[in-house]
Amino acid sequence: MTVNLGKVSLRSQISTLSEVTVDKDSRASRSETRTGLVRRARRMNRTLAQAFPDAHCELDFTTPLELAVATVLSAQCTDVRVNLTTPALFARYPTALDYAQADRAELEEFIRPTGFYRNKATSLIKLGQALVESYDGELPATMDELVHLPGVGRKTANVILGNAFGVPGITVDTHFGRLVRRWDWTREEDPVKVEHAVGELIERKEWTLLSHRVIFHGRRVCHSRKPACGVCVLAKDCPSFGLGPTDPMEAAALVKGPETEHLLALAGL
Numbered sequence: 539m540t541v542n543l544g545k546v547s548l549r550s551q552i553s554t555l556s557e558v559t560v561d562k563d564s565r566a567s568r569s570e571t572r573t574g575l576v577r578r579a580r581r582m583n584r585t586l587a588q589a590f591p592d593a594h595c596e597l598d599f600t601t602p603l604e605l606a607v608a609t610v611l612s613a614q615c616t617d618v619r620v621n622l623t624t625p626a627l628f629a630r631y632p633t634a635l636d637y638a639q640a641d642r643a644e645l646e647e648f649i650r651p652t653g654f655y656r657n658k659a660t661s662l663i664k665l666g667q668a669l670v671e672s673y674d675g676e677l678p679a680t681m682d683e684l685v686h687l688p689g690v691g692r693k694t695a696n697v698i699l700g701n702a703f704g705v706p707g708i709t710v711d712t713h714f715g716r717l718v719r720r721w722d723w724t725r726e727e728d729p730v731k732v733e734h735a736v737g738e739l740i741e742r743k744e745w746t747l748l749s750h751r752v753i754f755h756g757r758r759v760c761h762s763r764k765p766a767c768g769v770c771v772l773a774k775d776c777p778s779f780g781l782g783p784t785d786p787m788e789a790a791a792l793v794k795g796p797e798t799e800h801l802l803a804l805a806g807l
């Protein structure tokens with residue numbers, strides 16, 4: 539079945555685009571007005587919302603403290619592995635005071651599977667101590683306060699603000715930076731500059747969900763080495779279309795994750 543996105547089906551858009559030889563240099567010389575860029579970026583966000591209606595933070599948590607701990611553990615580690623580790627950890631250390639008073643060797647054993655466990659244990663103990671000393675054991679809810687906590691950088695702060703406190707935040711991880719540069723939303727490499735550049739394109743209320751959608755798309759479709767361009771919902775609006783296979787069947791084999799069937803249906807497969 540071919541599913542229509544607007545007036546023209548995605549499949550016909552893709553087959554039309556497949557016939558075009560993509561000249562990467564032409565991206566640099568493409569003339570797109572600021573208004574055109576804003577409209578294209580917002581259209582792409584809406585398309586991603588159709589593709590990933592269930593996009594969410596893939597770390598499991600029930601409290602702001604648990605999310606902060608899970609985010610610290612997610613450095614250089616998959617969310618899946620973090621989620622396997624945290625149930626026992628959260629049961630053993632339910633409060634900031636528990637981390638502040640933790641026996642280091644015991645804490646390290648709990649978090650060892652996430653890698654870099656010595657550094658992460660140091661961060662969690664210091665985080666617990668800072669929360670107990672300055673915030674009665676609770677996570678503060680402002681960027682300024684969060685980024686001054688041990689082990690909490692701007693990316694972690696945005697994850698906590700957006701997902702635990704409902705304050706819109708743009709999370710620039712490796713997927714997010716890679717994709718928005720592919721889309722010519724920005725040429726910036728520095729995550730803070732990327733965050734500000736994207737923040738000027740997309741409505742503030744969309745920031746948290748946009749972050750999840752882009753990260754979902756990066757994990758499932760727009761891979762670093764071989765993006766699945768031939769079945770990508772963004773093909774029509776992506777200046778990097780053609781970086782990966784444009785043949786729909788070849789591209790379909792590259793799509794990962796539980797939304798695969800839905801994504802391939804949107805592509806008319």
Ligand code: SF4
Pocket residue numbers: 720759760761765766767768770771772773776777778779780781782
């Ligand atoms: S068309 Fe290709 S490069 Fe562009 S977003 Fe889709 S998968 Fe990524």
